[in-house]
Amino acid sequence: MKKTALPTMLSFSAPDLREQIEALPEGTAPISLSTDGRAIAVDLDADCPHVLVCTSSGGGSTTVLRSLTAQFLHQGAHALVLDPKRISHLWARGLPTVTHRRNVAGIxxxxxxxxxxxxxxxxxxxxxxxxxxRLIVSMDSAHSALRQLTRYWETFRSKDDPRMSPAVSALEAALWTGRAARVHVILDGTPAPGVLGAAPHELFGTVILARISASTWQHLAPLAGPAPKPSRHGGRGHVVQHDDAHETQTLWMTDANVVTWLTDPQDPEN
Incomplete structure (x- = not known):
């Protein structure tokens, strides 16, 4: 298939893009544009209705979580936004269909x-x-958050309590049986091996990767071929679905875009 040049930015504010997004069916949200000119999207009713995002610093993982969560909120979903960095998802505070938690006890x-x-x-x-x-569980910095939750549970677990944190168990249950309950997880970062009980490619139907090492690529996308050369271009990465990797430019939505869109969707300046 013929390749086309990717745009330097795929902005929500671009002419007609918002209208195209709003015309998509419920449960579908675009992630990015690929080099063959197609929009790459998440379909929550597909085989595996969860998304894993893994990038190095500056790779755009927070932007992806924000844009996907916002699109599903716009379609009528509710969201649980878990923000252990405390500053990555301030857009979520105060929105009526969002539960936003930042400290380990709240998470x-x-x-x-x-x-x-x-x-x-x-x-x-x-x-x-x-x-x-629908209920969207959007967790930033999952590797760190899951370790914090495990340590937090150990501080007050009694001898008759289960060894695994009930919070981690609940997240694991959402990943395995979420589709049957209309619960969908968007996870940023790579959980430690064994924490969630399976290899990442068994739990996530869509994996979004940017600026990662060859070993991380092999761990997260083992059937998608050799690791491509990382790009330093902002928003550039790869989306892996059905073991096919697509080079893409991800959708850019700012905090202001999201808040205005969700609270005043008729605002022509959004």
Missing amino acids: HDALVGLGDEMARRLHLTDTELDAAP
């Missing part, structure tokens, strides 16, 4: 609550579940 409690919500949803009838909003 722990929110994930335990997610486990309860998962159990409730799995007992709903199909009609009741269809009427429930």
Whole structure:
């Protein structure tokens, strides 16, 4: 297939792009534009309805989490935004359908609550579940967050409690059975081996990679061929779906874009 030059930036503010995004069916959100001119999108109703984002510093992982979460919120989803860096997702504070947590205790409690919500949803009838909003779990810096949650649990775990943190167990349950409960995880970073009980490519149908080493590529996309040369261009990376890797330019949405779009969608300046 003929390759085309990628744009230097794919901005939400570009003419007609917002209209194209809003015209997509519920549960579908574009990530980026590929070198064959196609829009690469996440489909939450596809085989594996979760997304893994892994980049080195400056690779755009926070932007990807923000833009995907915002698009699903615009479609009527609710979101649990877990921000252990405390500053990466301030756009999420105060939005009516978003639970935003930043410290380890808050993240722990929110994930335990997610486990309860998962159990409730799995007992709903199909009609009741269809009427429930999708729930997006958007976790930044997952490697660090999961280690913090494990240490936090050890500070007050009694001898009769399970060894694994109930917050980590709830996240693992969401990854394995989330589709049946309309719960979808967008995870930034690579969890330590064994923390979530499976290899990343078994849990995530879409993997977004930028500026990573060859060994990390092999770990996260083992069937997608050899690792490409990392690009230093902002927003440039690869999206792996169905073991095919596409070089892409990711969608850029600023904090201001997101807040205005979600709170005042008729604003012509957005």
